[in-house]
Structures are given as structure tokens and as C-alpha cells.
Amino acid sequence: MTTVTDSNATRILVACAALVIILAGIKAAATIVVPFLLALFIAIICSPLIQLLHRWHLPKLAAIGLVILLIVVLGTFFATIVGQSLTDLTRNMPEYQGRINLVVLQLLNWLAEYHLVLEPRQLLSQINPGSAMTLATNLLAGLGTMLTNTFLILLIVVFMLLEAHSIPAKIKLGMKTPEKKLQQVQQFLESVNRYIAIKTMMSALTGLVVGLMLWLLGVSYPLLWGMLAFLLNYIPNIGSIIAAVPAVLVALVDGGLSLALGTTLVFIAVNLLIGNVLEPRFMGRGLGLSTLVVFLSLIFWGWMLGTVGMLLSIPLTMIVKIGLENSPNGRWIAVLLDSEEQTQLRDDLDEPLA
DSSP: OOOHHHHHHHHHHHHHHHHHHHHHHHHHTHHHHHHHHHHHHHHHHHHHHHHHHHHTTOOHHHHHHHHHHHHHHHHHHHHHHHHHHHHHHHHTHHHHHHHHHHHHHHHHHHHHTTTOOOOHHHHHHHOOTHHHHHHHHHHHHHHHHHGGGHHHHHHHHHHHHHHGGGHHHHHHHHOSSHHHHHHHHHHHHHHHHHHHHHHHHHHHHHHHHHHHHHHHHTOSOHHHHHHHHHHHTTSTTTHHHHHHHHHHHHHHHHHHHHHHHHHHHHHHHHIIIIIIIIHHHHHOSSOOOOHHHHHHHHHHHHHHHTHHHHHTHHHHHHHHHHHHHTOTTTHHHHHHTOOHHHHHHHHHHTOOOO
């Protein structure tokens, strides 16, 4: 006779097996999935602007065309400038790596004066400071390779935006309890839209300020580091560190320790102001992820989808979390993904799990 425990264990086993098959399918179809995710990401960002233009009595098709044209113009402008900077940096990479290694040797000689002796060859073989710059250039180059499918991505975006208004009607016709399901879907979409829109604005502000300040300081390739700061700001906690390291190394080579220190202070000040003051004020509660989840999601989505997966790791994880938040059976998993502050807030409000 089958017990309830055996039945539950079987369901869990089947669910885990189905999840593995789904993830394997997504990884195998990454070349198709990644353009779709980029298109979805762009469509969500563009949706509020299109609604605003529509409220200004601009026809919906014209509003979509205007937004797509704006994306193409801005994308072409930044791709041209950043691409040139990336090409120059890649060409000069051996020289930068050699000069960085020279700075490390000078530091070791300075430490030796205080009787802290380290073997230079062994240290340089274990730690390659130039690898951080290589990581940054490879990250941007990988994203640029994906954006070669620009026409396909923009075409998907257009169709998504055209179909967006019909989704509520389709849910109403296709569900047994349309009012309840429609409310859940609308709440889910509003939460995702709000998160991505605010995160994009804060990331854009971060990239703009970082690029401007590094240009004023005289650091080479300021637009490149501003773009990197914009992209990696989607990764909380560790994204700003990854973005800062190559810029600080270039500043160290360009102007010595003083310029490197000034560049470090710029990144610290910008991320403290925007990441710890402005963003929480606009973002509100309910979107915190623990540091461990942030790190694991970066590894997981990067393994699944490559460079684009790394850049979209937090938005993708947040979409999963928001979906679990709106599911009575999955809400306990969303609680496990919470940051310490969010867990404390739930405890203070005495929120139930079901």
C-alpha cells in the first residue's frame, strides 16, 4: 500500500527530474533562449516609455517605432565609441600587463625593505593582475558578439510590445478563474517591470557618473569603464567590485598610486550613494537577495547562458523570486532567497509563509 510519504517523495523526485531536463534543454538551446531573454528585457524596459507616449495621444504603433528608433540610435552611438575603446584596449593589453607586472615588482621591492620577502616569479605566476582587465574586455566582447543578432532581437521586441495589450484578454479566456489569475499575473508583471525599470535607471546613473568622473580624472577609456559599471551594476554586492578592478589597474598604470586611489574613491562614493541611498529609497522592500544567492546566481546563469546570463543573472533570479512570492506553494523558497534585512523585515511584520 502506497503511503502519503512515498507519494510526496515520488512527486519531489519527478519534479527534480523535470527541472534537470528543463535546465538541460535551456542550456542546449542557449543560442535561441539568449536573444529571447534580451528581447524580453528590452521590452520590459521600453514598456513604461511606450505607455507614457500613448498617454500623450501618440498612436501605439508610432510610439513603438519611436522607441525602437531611439534604441537603434543610442545603441549605434555607444557601440561605436565603446567598440573603438575596446579595440584599443585589447591591442594595448600586452603593454598594460607588462607595466602592471612592473608595478607589482616595485611593490615587492618596497616590501623587501621592511623584511617582507616574497618570490616575484612565484607570485606573478599565481597572481596575474592583467587577468582582471582581460575578464572585463572578454565580458564586453561577449556581449558585443551576442548583439550581432540585433535585427532579430529588435524584431522580437516589436512583436512583444504589439502583443502586450492582448495578454490580459487571453488570460481571461484561457483560465478557469480568470479574475484571480489575471490579478496574480498583473501583480507579477508590475513587480518585475518596476524592479527592472528602477535598476536600469540606477545602473545608467552609475555608469554616467563613473564615466564622467574618470574622464575628469584623466583615466584612459572612461566611456568603457562607465559602460562596464552600467552593465555590472545589475549584479549587486560584487558587480561594482568587478567593474572597479580593471579601471583602477589602468589608472595605476596611467598615473601611479594617486590616480588609482582617486579612481577607487570614485567607485566607492558612487556605489555608496546610489547603491545604498538612492536605490533602496526607490526600490522599496521585497526585492532583497542574500549575498550567497547573488554569487550562486551569477555562477549558475553564467554557466547556463554565458556572458548575457551573467549580466542578467540578478534580473532573472528576481523574476523567479517574484514568481515564487506570488505562488502559495513556492513562497517558502522565496523566503530562503531573502537577504538578512528582508528576513528581519518579514519577522518584524510577522508575515506568514502561506
